[in-house]
Amino acid sequence: MAATIKLFxxxxxxxxxxxxxSLLQQETQLEWMGHATNADSCLAFLRVRQPDILFMDISLGxxxxxxxxxxxxxxxxxxxxxxLSTFNQQSFIKKMMEHGASGYVLKNATRQxxxxxxxxxxxxxxYLSLEAAQSISNQQSEGVxxxxxREKEVLEQIAEGLTNQEIAEKLFISSTTVDTHRKNxxxxxxxxxxxxxIMIATRMQVI
Amino acid sequence: MAATIKLFxxxxxxxxxxxxxSLLQQETQLEWMGHATNADSCLAFLRVRQPDILFMDISLGxxxxxxxxxxxxxxxxxxxxxxLSTFNQQSFIKKMMEHGASGYVLKNATRQxxxxxxxxxxxxxxYLSLEAAQSISNQQSEGVxxxxxREKEVLEQIAEGLTNQEIAEKLFISSTTVDTHRKNxxxxxxxxxxxxxIMIATRMQVI
DNA sequence: TCCGGTATCCTGTAAAAACAGGATTTTTGA
DNA sequence: TCAAAAATCCTGTTTTTACAGGATACCGGA
Numbered sequence: 001m002a003a004t005i006k007l008f009x010x011x012x013x014x015x016x017x018x019x020x021x022s023l024l025q026q027e028t029q030l031e032w033m034g035h036a037t038n039a040d041s042c043l044a045f046l047r048v049r050q051p052d053i054l055f056m057d058i059s060l061g062x063x064x065x066x067x068x069x070x071x072x073x074x075x076x077x078x079x080x081x082x083x084l085s086t087f088n089q090q091s092f093i094k095k096m097m098e099h100g101a102s103g104y105v106l107k108n109a110t111r112q113x114x115x116x117x118x119x120x121x122x123x124x125x126x127y128l129s130l131e132a133a134q135s136i137s138n139q140q141s142e143g144v145x146x147x148x149x150r151e152k153e154v155l156e157q158i159a160e161g162l163t164n165q166e167i168a169e170k171l172f173i174s175s176t177t178v179d180t181h182r183k184n185x186x187x188x189x190x191x192x193x194x195x196x197x198i199m200i201a202t203r204m205q206v207i
Numbered sequence: 208m209a210a211t212i213k214l215f216x217x218x219x220x221x222x223x224x225x226x227x228x229s230l231l232q233q234e235t236q237l238e239w240m241g242h243a244t245n246a247d248s249c250l251a252f253l254r255v256r257q258p259d260i261l262f263m264d265i266s267l268g269x270x271x272x273x274x275x276x277x278x279x280x281x282x283x284x285x286x287x288x289x290x291l292s293t294f295n296q297q298s299f300i301k302k303m304m305e306h307g308a309s310g311y312v313l314k315n316a317t318r319q320x321x322x323x324x325x326x327x328x329x330x331x332x333x334y335l336s337l338e339a340a341q342s343i344s345n346q347q348s349e350g351v352x353x354x355x356x357r358e359k360e361v362l363e364q365i366a367e368g369l370t371n372q373e374i375a376e377k378l379f380i381s382s383t384t385v386d387t388h389r390k391n392x393x394x395x396x397x398x399x400x401x402x403x404x405i406m407i408a409t410r411m412q413v414i
Numbered sequence: 415t416c417c418g419g420t421a422t423c424c425t426g427t428a429a430a431a432a433c434a435g436g437a438t439t440t441t442t443g444a
Numbered sequence: 445t446c447a448a449a450a451a452t453c454c455t456g457t458t459t460t461t462a463c464a465g466g467a468t469a470c471c472g473g474a
Contacts, residue, residue: 014314014315015227192368195367195402400461421468422468424468430460444448
């Protein structure tokens with residue numbers, strides 16, 4: 001690598017901060033600018049200086065990493081963000097990427113993986129750790145049925161626990177119409193009943 | 208402290224291992240015996256040598272830290288175990304304690320907290336990190352309801368889309384019993400119906 | 415030993431969902 | 445503009461769930 005790459009990390013777990021420091025401390029081409037343990041102090045730091053790459057935990061106590069990711073990208077588009085998480089939750093990964101993250105590594109990543117992620121992201125490319133990549137490519141889009149606007153609305157209301165009658169009143173349609181949509185939803189998701197429907201839909205991140 | 212305290216850590220996240228090493232490396236009265244990234248190699252190590260204190264992650268990939276905790280305590284009652292987790296999940300903490308853990312710290316613990324935990328546990332007392340203690344006392348309010356073994360089984364089957372009758376046959380019980388469990392599940396999760404139940408339960412990562 | 419929690423089972427009713435098999439109107443994109 | 449897709453609405457029947465209000469048996473911990 002040519003120039004020094006400036007890094008910053010925001011994570012509410014000291015062990016993780018120390019761990020990532022420790023794993024990368026020998027790399028002379030990397031410069032640690034510091035760390036923050038919450039969204040506010042991270043933003044406060046960024047107002048003064050910006051790193052090239054920002055490691056960001058997905059769950060920052062109260063504030064979600066997703067939100068912070070969005071904010072940072074709006075204010076400082078040049079900062080590349082790499083998500084950090086112990087969860088291999090594809091929904092989180094997806095949302096972070098949608099909000100401008102450039103990459104994603106799990107906290108059980110090795111030194112090699114971290115370096116690879118930094119390299120890749122710095123070039124403006126996307127890095128997904130192996131497990132994360134698997135997780136994304138596996139389920140998603142494969143087998144996710146295409147829902148109409150109305151079907152999605154009805155599905156959300158069902159998930160809220162409303163009955164057909166209640167949904168009908170809420171959406172100003174007949175309960176038999178709701179029933180039809182329900183029927184179509186079950187067919188599209190190949191679900192036997194509403195329990196399986198909600199289960200499958202949440203797994204597919206439709207709701 | 209008088210004698211050297213021997214430590215070992217089992218955690219499947221490199222960052223956490225590096226982090227805890229890093230946080231405690233300056234303490235001369237502490238001796239790191241090493242680390243393991245899974246239950247098997249941890250047990251393999253223990254067959255040869257035993258630490259005074261064993262830091263143990265609650266989620267070790269496939270194997271649960273809960274199980275490992277139990278096994279270790281059966282084989283080596285003299286080893287004090289301190290649970291480690293990013294989750295502030297009261298049920299996990301409780302289970303670990305029930306299975307012989309002497310303490311519990313969250314992964315966002317500071318150096319001081321870790322030292323305090325080690326000190327306390329070494330004396331045979333119980334150490335719960337502040338947040339963990341709060342979490343235990345709070346419990347019900349906004350937390351995940353405590354499910355029994357059977358309720359969890361039934362919940363899983365409901366999520367699969369099985370009817371009461373089918374679940375009954377599968378678990379070799381009466382369908383009215385399944386109905387009772389279902390009733391209790393709805394009450395515990397404060398759900399109006401099965402749709403809301405599955406929604407809430409998945410959100411809480413119970414299923 | 416006794417108590418509380420768990421698990422089991424029951425009867426009965428009302429409500430809701432699931433299933434079958436339609437039809438009509440509205441929207442929309444090639 | 446015209447067909448396809450979407451959204452709307454029926455009438456039924458059957459199955460399942462939700463809810464009410466019980467009872468009994470077992471087991472592990474105080």
